[in-house]
Amino acid sequence: MLEIAILSSSLLIAQNQIPPPKFLELKNQLQKYGFEVVIELPPKRGAYGLFKPTNKKIWINPVVFDLQFATPTLIHESVHAAQFCAGKGKMQTLGLKIQPTIATRRLFLRYNNIHRQDLEMEAYTVQTQPNSFKLATTLLQKYCKK
Numbered sequence: 001m002l003e004i005a006i007l008s009s010s011l012l013i014a015q016n017q018i019p020p021p022k023f024l025e026l027k028n029q030l031q032k033y034g035f036e037v038v039i040e041l042p043p044k045r046g047a048y049g050l051f052k053p054t055n056k057k058i059w060i061n062p063v064v065f066d067l068q069f070a071t072p073t074l075i076h077e078s079v080h081a082a083q084f085c086a087g088k089g090k091m092q093t094l095g096l097k098i099q100p101t102i103a104t105r106r107l108f109l110r111y112n113n114i115h116r117q118d119l120e121m122e123a124y125t126v127q128t129q130p131n132s133f134k135l136a137t138t139l140l141q142k143y144c145k146k
């Protein structure tokens with residue numbers, strides 16, 4: 001029974017939510033560096049994406065495909081993956097030279113923990129750049145390369 005349920009839900013994703021080429025390219029790159037990317041509801045309620053450092057796993061909420069927001073979500077989580085590589089297993093800021101816009105600031109100031117805020121600032125700042133995709137792939141290459 002369980003198998004049937006899983007199969008039909010993944011078919012639904014394949015039919016209605018074809019991932020954009022950039023999403024797939026980034027997903028492949030992440031997997032190459034040992035990250036697992038799953039298109040499932042994240043264990044944190046209401047999250048579009050989630051990165052769990054302990055098992056190098058990235059969740060992408062299937063709803064982002066309907067919202068046409070899949071690639072920015074994966075870009076955001078890729079920055080967290082790069083932070084993980086930079087800190088050699090601990091989350092560490094990358095010290096990016098780009099500044100967040102006022103609108104972007106609103107997105108990460110809600111995090112209370114100051115270290116978390118810095119990490120989120122980088123992820124949101126990259127995510128909102130016009131060249132966000134290129135930035136994310138470059139950061140992964142730079143920090144996660146073996």
Ligand SMILES: [Zn+2]
Pocket residue numbers: 076080120123
């Ligand atoms: Zn984040």
